[in-house]
Amino acid sequence: MIPRVLYSGILWVCSCLWLCNADSYVLDDKIGLGRQFDGIGGLSGGGATSRLLVNYAEPYRSQILDYLFKPNFGASLQILKVEIGGDAQTTDGTEPSHMHYENDENYFRGYEWWLMREAKKRNPNITLIGLPWAFPGWVGHGTNTPFEYPDITVFYVVTWIIGAKQYHDLDIDYIGIWNERKFDSKYIKLLRYTLDKSGLERVKIIASDNLWQPISLSLLLDPELHKVVEVIGAHYPGTNTVLDALKTEKKLWSSEDYSTYNDDVGGGCWARILNQNYVNGRMTSTISWNLIASYYEDLSFGRNGLMTAEEPWSGNYVVESPIWITAHTTQFAQPGWTYLQTVGHLSQGGSYVALTDGKGNLTVVIETMTHDHSICIRPPLPAYNVSAQNATFQLKGSFGSISALQVWHSKFDFKTKNPTFFKQLSPMKISDGTFTLELDVDEVYTLTTLTTGVKGSYPAPPASTPFPKSYKDDFNVRNPAFTEAPDFADQTGVFEYYINLTDPGPHVFTLRQVVTQRPVTWAADADQTISVIGDHNWQNLTVTCDVYIETPKTGGVFIAARVDKGGESVRNAKGVFYWVYADGTYKVTNDLRGQTVLAEGQSGTRAGVWHTLTLTIEGQYASGMLNGYPLWKNAVVLEPKNGWAAIGTQTFELVQFDNFSIEAKS
Ligand SMILES: *[C@@H]1O[C@H](CO)[C@@H](O)[C@H](O)[C@H]1NC(C)=O
Ligand SMILES: *[C@@H]1O[C@H](CO)[C@@H](O)[C@H](O)[C@H]1NC(C)=O
Ligand SMILES: *[C@@H]1O[C@H](CO)[C@@H](O)[C@H](O)[C@H]1NC(C)=O
Numbered sequence: 001m002i003p004r005v006l007y008s009g010i011l012w013v014c015s016c017l018w019l020c021n022a023d024s025y026v027l028d029d030k031i032g033l034g035r036q037f038d039g040i041g042g043l044s045g046g047g048a049t050s051r052l053l054v055n056y057a058e059p060y061r062s063q064i065l066d067y068l069f070k071p072n073f074g075a076s077l078q079i080l081k082v083e084i085g086g087d088a089q090t091t092d093g094t095e096p097s098h099m100h101y102e103n104d105e106n107y108f109r110g111y112e113w114w115l116m117r118e119a120k121k122r123n124p125n126i127t128l129i130g131l132p133w134a135f136p137g138w139v140g141h142g143t144n145t146p147f148e149y150p151d152i153t154v155f156y157v158v159t160w161i162i163g164a165k166q167y168h169d170l171d172i173d174y175i176g177i178w179n180e181r182k183f184d185s186k187y188i189k190l191l192r193y194t195l196d197k198s199g200l201e202r203v204k205i206i207a208s209d210n211l212w213q214p215i216s217l218s219l220l221l222d223p224e225l226h227k228v229v230e231v232i233g234a235h236y237p238g239t240n241t242v243l244d245a246l247k248t249e250k251k252l253w254s255s256e257d258y259s260t261y262n263d264d265v266g267g268g269c270w271a272r273i274l275n276q277n278y279v280n281g282r283m284t285s286t287i288s289w290n291l292i293a294s295y296y297e298d299l300s301f302g303r304n305g306l307m308t309a310e311e312p313w314s315g316n317y318v319v320e321s322p323i324w325i326t327a328h329t330t331q332f333a334q335p336g337w338t339y340l341q342t343v344g345h346l347s348q349g350g351s352y353v354a355l356t357d358g359k360g361n362l363t364v365v366i367e368t369m370t371h372d373h374s375i376c377i378r379p380p381l382p383a384y385n386v387s388a389q390n391a392t393f394q395l396k397g398s399f400g401s402i403s404a405l406q407v408w409h410s411k412f413d414f415k416t417k418n419p420t421f422f423k424q425l426s427p428m429k430i431s432d433g434t435f436t437l438e439l440d441v442d443e444v445y446t447l448t449t450l451t452t453g454v455k456g457s458y459p460a461p462p463a464s465t466p467f468p469k470s471y472k473d474d475f476n477v478r479n480p481a482f483t484e485a486p487d488f489a490d491q492t493g494v495f496e497y498y499i500n501l502t503d504p505g506p507h508v509f510t511l512r513q514v515v516t517q518r519p520v521t522w523a524a525d526a527d528q529t530i531s532v533i534g535d536h537n538w539q540n541l542t543v544t545c546d547v548y549i550e551t552p553k554t555g556g557v558f559i560a561a562r563v564d565k566g567g568e569s570v571r572n573a574k575g576v577f578y579w580v581y582a583d584g585t586y587k588v589t590n591d592l593r594g595q596t597v598l599a600e601g602q603s604g605t606r607a608g609v610w611h612t613l614t615l616t617i618e619g620q621y622a623s624g625m626l627n628g629y630p631l632w633k634n635a636v637v638l639e640p641k642n643g644w645a646a647i648g649t650q651t652f653e654l655v656q657f658d659n660f661s662i663e664a665k666s
C-alpha cells in the first residue's frame, strides 16, 4: 500500500525513523511537469436535471447560480456540460430538441441555453460542452441509431453549435458523440470534417463518453481517428485508466463521474475522486453528474447533484458539501495550470496533488477520505485504510523560496455531525522550504500561494415546504424566456407553451404535447407521452384539466394521479389514468400502458373540441367527471398508494391542455 516509489520515480523521502514522526513528500517542478489541468465541471442534463431550477424566483435563482459558477465564491465551476435535448427520456426526464421536426428550428426551448448564458455571464472563461443522449425520430429515419444516416446527424449537431453562437453568442468548446452508447468512427470523422468546413475549427471532439475501451484501442489503430479526437472522455472510471488510453497521449477526462447522493458521504466521494482521478488515472478534468439536483427527488438518482434546488415553490435550496469540496480545487487552480509530477498517495492513506501556473504559483490539495465516509455509488471505490498522520512537504525548484502558504480546510464529521467546510486558517509559515501538517482522517486541505479564495454566502433561503396542495396553471401567464410550464416534468414527449391566435377564447394560451414520432431513444421511453407534477406523497386529491385532442378518430389523452414512477422506468408507471378518446369512449386504467382496466365506456368525446376532465381519488376509490358531470365512480384502486399528478397522450400525437388544477387533501 505504501508507495515507496512514486509515479515519477522520485524516492519517497523520509523513512520515519525514531526521531521522525512525519512522512515526507517532495513538491518539485525541476524534474519536469505533469499534464495540463483542464478544469472541474458539472453536467446539466442526461436528463432534465436542472428542470426545476428555472422556476425559482429571484433573488434565489441568481444566488444558486452564483454558488455554482461565480469565480471565487462557491464551486466556481470551470466547465459546464449540457445535454443537447433530443425529445426523449434521458434519466430524470426529457429535454426538448432544437429541431423537433426536419423543417423545424428553435433555439429557445428548454433551459440549457439559458443556463449556459448565466454561467458565461459569471465566468466568461467557462468551458462549454454539448453532448447528445437522444435524437428526434427524423434524425434516425425510422432506425433507433443516429449513425445509420451520419450526414443527417452531423447536420443536426452542427446546427445546434451554430445556433448557440447565432442566437446566444455562446461558443461551444467541445462536442461529444452519443452518450454511453457505441460510437462510429466514420461519423466522428465526418463530424470533424463538417465542423472545419463550417468555420468551427475551434470546437474539439470528445469521444466516446462511455468506457476507456474500445475508443482507446480505436485511436491507436486508426491514425485518422486519432487526429480528429482531442479528448478521451470516460464515465465513472473509479479513478483508474487503462494502458491503451495512456498510449494515445490524448487528454484523459472523467467526463461523467460522482453520481452519488449529495450528503457528506457524497462530498467525501467527490473529494477523493477529484484528487485521485489524476493521481491514479492521469485524468485532467472531472465532471459531476449532475450539476445541480433540480428534479423531483422521487425520480431516479434523487439529489445526485453538487447542490440541491428542488423546491421552486418555496425558494428553498441547500448548498451541499460538494460545492465546498469543489472550491478547494477550482478557486486555486485554473484550466491551463499544470500538475506537478510529484503527486501521489499519502503513506497512511489519502492523496495529494500539486498544480502550478508556471509563474511561481503553487496549489496543493490534500485529502484523507476514509472509505466508509466517502463511498461513491458509481462505482463503489475499493476499501482502503486511512489513519491520522503527520505529513511533511518539501518545496523544491521554483517553489523553494516560498515563505508562506494560504490554508483552506474542510473536515467531515460523521459522529457529532459538526463538519467544517472551506474554512480559511492562518497562513502556513514555511521554513527551510518545508512545512508539516497534522492530518486527521476525512479532511481536505488546500495550501496555496493565491490569496484570492473566498467562501461566498447569502442569507439563508426560505424554509423547505411541500409542493402546494392547491395548484392552478391556465398557461396564460408565462415567463417569455421559457417554453415549458413551471413544475411539469416531462417523462416521455415534450409539453410546450402554445398560442392559437385564431381561437376565439378562452383557449388561446395552452400547453401542447408536440412530439409526433418516437425519438431515437436513449432509455425505454413509454409508448405514451406523460408529464408529472406535484408531490409524490399525495394520496387523496382531485386533478382537473381541459383537454383538446387534435387527431380525429384515433387520438387520445389522459389525466392521472398517484403516478408512481418516471425516469427510465416510465414505461412501467402505475397510478390512476383517466383517458378519453376521439372515438367517443373513455377508459380508466391502473397503468400507463393502459392494460389494467378499472372502468370503461362511452364518453361522446371527439377531436377538435375542448373537454374538461376531472379525476378524484379518496382512499381506495376513484371517480371521474366529464365537462362537470359524473361519468364513472367507485373504481377500486389498491395500488399505488401515492404518487404524482400527470397529464399525457395516448401515443406520440398533438394534444393541448388548458386550465390545469390540483386540489390535494393529503
Ligand atoms: C479569463 O482568463 C483570462 C486569461 O486566462 C484571465 O486573465 C481572466 O482573469 C479570466 N477571467 C475571469 C473572469 O476569470
Ligand atoms: C501568482 O498569481 C498571481 C495572480 O494571478 C500573480 O499576480 C502572481 O504574479 C503569480 N505569481 C506569484 C509568484 O505569486
Ligand atoms: C486495513 O487494516 C486492517 C487492520 O489493520 C487490515 O486487516 C486490512 O487488511 C486493511 N485493509 C486494507 C484494504 O488495506
Ligand SMILES: *[C@@H]1O[C@H](CO)[C@@H](O)[C@H](O)[C@H]1NC(C)=O
Residues within 6 Å of the ligand: 021, 388, 389, 390, 438
Ligand atoms: C504528529 O506530530 C505531533 C507533534 O509532533 C505528535 O504529537 C503526534 O503524535 C503526531 N501524530 C501522528 C499521527 O504521528
Ligand SMILES: *[C@@H]1O[C@H](CO)[C@@H](O)[C@H](O)[C@H]1NC(C)=O
Residues within 6 Å of the ligand: 500, 501, 502, 503, 504, 608, 656
Ligand atoms: C385554433 O383555434 C381554432 C378556432 O377555435 C380551431 O379551429 C383550430 O383547430 C385551433 N388550432 C389548433 C392547432 O388547436
Ligand SMILES: *[C@@H]1O[C@H](CO)[C@@H](O)[C@H](O)[C@H]1NC(C)=O
Residues within 6 Å of the ligand: 539, 540, 618, 619, 620, 665, 666
Ligand atoms: C386518504 O383517504 C383515506 C380514505 O379517506 C384515508 O384513510 C387516508 O388516511 C387518507 N390519506 C392521507 C395521507 O391522509
Ligand SMILES: *[C@@H]1O[C@H](CO)[C@@H](O)[C@H](O)[C@H]1NC(C)=O
Residues within 6 Å of the ligand: 506, 544, 546, 659, 661
Ligand atoms: C378553469 O377551471 C376553473 C375551475 O377549476 C373554472 O372556474 C374556470 O372557469 C375555468 N376556466 C376556463 C377558461 O375554462
